[in-house]
Amino acid sequence: MVIFLSNSFSSLDCTSDDIPSDELGSPIATSSPNPADRAKPVKNSSQHRKIKTLVINCDGLCNKLPQLESLIDHHKADVIVGTESHLKNAIFTSETTPPGFVTYQRDRIQGKKGGVCIMVKDDLIASECNIITTEAELIWVELHIKGYKRLIIGSFYRPPNSPPANIQHLSDSLASIQSKFKNAILIVGGDFNLADIDWTNRSVRPYAVESAKCSPLLDVCNDFFLDQLVKEPTRISEAAQNILDLVLSTHPNYIEKCKVVPGISDHEVVLFTLNLKPKLNKKVPRKVYLYGKANMENLRADMTNFQDSFLNSDPDSRNVQTNWNMFKEKISELMEKHIPSRTSCASHKNPWITREVRRMSKKKQSLYKKARLSNNPKDWDSFKVHQKATQKKQRKNFWAFQNNMFDEKDKSNKAFWKFIKSKK
Known part of the structure; x- marks a missing residue:
């Protein structure tokens, strides 16, 4: 047997060193794309923007504005669904509205505390729904979105120890909304204060203390085809961990990334993203x-x-x-x-939210996540210590900025008038 060691191809006349670098060209196919051809990340423009929403038990807005503004800055929120706002007619809306937002509110008429509100970023098109008012602490706002559907967001607060009729008022309001806005996407967020419901099985827990108050809410969810999306406790104490703040929706498929994050009161905050494209106010420069x-x-x-x-x-x-x-x-x-x-162009940046404040807020989020996963008392103590330090820093920067708005060198007081203009 004879083995031929030669081939039919002729040898190359030159090596790669003899070929000018500008004539090498590019391969026809490669395992990795050319860096120049890689798609650049798409920014959160109007075509790709989603609606980030926070459900917050405020426990008084007047003394929580620094924490609220920092929370909005950290999560880049578009909508705030607030309960226990504790607002009255004597308090101007501009005093408790973060820069770049519009507030729709319903205050408690009789008694102290209570109250609900919905804050919407001013580049989104929104309007309050004119629904017959009930005795419940409830407000509805329509957020205009692209497409044929309509988005209605509600903020509801049920005080502790309130009678079952409170849930009936919610049911009546939902019926009015669905009658006026056919096939609309309904979302209700707020503090329901009903800890005896097992939302995994959609049933009242055995031996529940408030079973007579929990059953009507489950009936409302069944009657209006509402799904409850909060799966983590929103009120954590040494004695118990309960889901008190809820997010109910007729279209849960539009809601993504629903999770619980550190709050500004004794309740945690519910954060979720609406996979919908909002209509935007185009501001002329x-x-x-x-x-x-x-x-x-x-x-x-x-x-x-x-x-x-x-x-x-x-x-x-x-x-x-x-x-x-x-x-x-x-x-x-x-x-x-x-x-x-x-x-x-209008800018709603908060000068007092410095890099250090953002770094402390980010660390607070990490410590909270670690404590939730481990449930270790030491981790919870570390989180609480850092939470207090972050809150102290936020308030210090907030008031220092307002106290230093008058600069002797700046006779025009530009910073002061810019602040006043943001409060109009």
């Missing part, structure tokens, strides 16, 4: 004239010339409106000619 850089000499000269020509043109023969239009048009023309300008 505002034109700002830079008067400090204006050519005042030429401006005065042109205005003097206009004054002479205006007075020589017999203004008494024209009516007031015509003279005013001539003056207004000339002023606008000269401003464009002699005063530089720039465009400015």
Whole structure:
């Protein structure tokens, strides 16, 4: 047997070192894509934006504004469903509304505390639903979304030891909503204060103390096809861990990433994401004239010339409106000619939320997660110590920013007027 060790291919005339680098080209197929061809990550634009929502038991908004603003900044929230707001008519809405949000609220008329509210980011289109009011602490807001469906979000608070009729008021309001908004996506969040319900089996726990109050809520969920999405305890104490804050929805398939995060009161916060595209308010950039850089000499000269020509043109023969239009048009023309300008977009950044505050908030979230997983008393103690330190830092920065708004070097008090404008 004869074995041929040669092949039919001719040897290469040159090596790779002889080929200019710019003529090598690229392979037809590779196991990894060309870095230049890799798709860049898509930012949270209006086409891909989802709606992040927080369900919060506030236990008083007036003294929790620093924690609330920091919580919104950390989770990049779009909607706040709040309970126990403790607001009254004597308190202006602007005093308790975070920058860049619009508040819809219903305060408790008789008695102290209580109250519900829904805060919506001002670049989202929302409106309060005009539903016949009931005795329940409940408010409904429609959030406009793309598509043919309508999104209705409600905030509900059931005080402890309240009668079963409170849940009946919720049922009546749900019936009115579904009658007015056919086939709408309904979401109800809030503090229900019913710990004796086993939401895994959708049943009342054996030997429940408040079984007569729990059963009506289960009936409401069955009647209106509502699913309860919170699976973790929202009220944690040494004695018990209970699910008191709920998220009920007729369309649970639109809700993703529903979880519990550290709160601003003795209740934790429920965070969930709505996989829906909201309609946005398109804000037109505002034109700002830079008067400090204006050519005042030429401006005065042109205005003097206009004054002479205006007075020589017999203004008494024209009516007031015509003279005013001539003056207004000339002023606008000269401003464009002699005063530089720039465009400015509204910004709702909180200067007091520094890198250190964000770092402490992130660490608080990590310690909370670790304590929940381990349920170790030492881990819970570490979390509580850091939580207090974070809250102290948030309040310190918040009030330091407001106290230092007046700067002796800045005679225009720009920071002060910017703060006032954000509270309008």
